[in-house]
Amino acid sequence: MGSSDQAVFEPKGESKSRISGLVRQLAWGALKLLYPPHCYLCNAPIAAEAGYICSTCYAGLPRPKPDEPECARCGGPLTAGADADLCLDCANRPWFFNEARSFGFYEAGLAELVKGLKYGGERALARELARYLLEAGEGLLARAEALTFVPLTEAKLHQRGFNQAELLARELSKLAKLPVVPALAKVRETADQTALKPQERLENVHGAFAPVGRARCERILLVDDVYTTGATAEECSRALREGGYEEVYVLTVARTRWKEASDGAQSQTQARA
Numbered sequence: 001m002g003s004s005d006q007a008v009f010e011p012k013g014e015s016k017s018r019i020s021g022l023v024r025q026l027a028w029g030a031l032k033l034l035y036p037p038h039c040y041l042c043n044a045p046i047a048a049e050a051g052y053i054c055s056t057c058y059a060g061l062p063r064p065k066p067d068e069p070e071c072a073r074c075g076g077p078l079t080a081g082a083d084a085d086l087c088l089d090c091a092n093r094p095w096f097f098n099e100a101r102s103f104g105f106y107e108a109g110l111a112e113l114v115k116g117l118k119y120g121g122e123r124a125l126a127r128e129l130a131r132y133l134l135e136a137g138e139g140l141l142a143r144a145e146a147l148t149f150v151p152l153t154e155a156k157l158h159q160r161g162f163n164q165a166e167l168l169a170r171e172l173s174k175l176a177k178l179p180v181v182p183a184l185a186k187v188r189e190t191a192d193q194t195a196l197k198p199q200e201r202l203e204n205v206h207g208a209f210a211p212v213g214r215a216r217c218e219r220i221l222l223v224d225d226v227y228t229t230g231a232t233a234e235e236c237s238r239a240l241r242e243g244g245y246e247e248v249y250v251l252t253v254a255r256t257r258w259k260e261a262s263d264g265a266q267s268q269t270q271a272r273a
């Protein structure tokens, strides 16, 4: 994957030194990611075995407090003092997935890591983020029989050269010792979700995903980088159920935070991607 997207260099004359400089730069970048001497976020020196960020930055990643009540379905924070175990959003509509969980919030350092992978092309960050998925998805991974990922269209895959959700699933697969099955296809392109309102997001992704082949097991876990309104997770889960999977779990690195609106209803902050 991806190699066909790389430009073919044919060094000639004066461009040769510029290209070799670029190659050196790329090689150094790759080396730094493989053996990172510095924290990806704050640049503090770290031990190579520490991963990609320092312990201070790791401790500061935006996560829910351990005693914060979470929605049994989507894993989002519950309104303080709520007696239900579902958030308003989950209580008000049926979902195709059984449970969704995220490591933390799509803010600060965690958003920076996700963007570094997705837009910065720092593929090695998938290994770091997969460790977070393993931590956050302990309960779900114990029940899942296989992993899958939110797919891209063929055109988008060629354009980007990789699918960050697939990279995350493949790294998580090594840690969780579960196989990755390609269970979904994205059958049409969708507009960038970040600029859309929640209802528009649902319409935007409606029918965009289709099951691939027959279900290989009963319980499957869908991996993605960010959970915003749950529209993508929901559409993918619908397609997975259509494909024969009986239970669908969703695991993402980050989610956008619920905010208490002035009228007491919950509304979700827009992703600042």
Ligand SMILES: [Zn+2]
Pocket (backbone or CB within 6 Å): 039, 040, 041, 042, 043, 044, 053, 054, 055, 056, 057, 058
């Ligand atoms: Zn740091």
Ligand SMILES: [Zn+2]
Pocket (backbone or CB within 6 Å): 071, 072, 073, 074, 075, 076, 086, 087, 088, 089, 090, 091
């Ligand atoms: Zn919920």
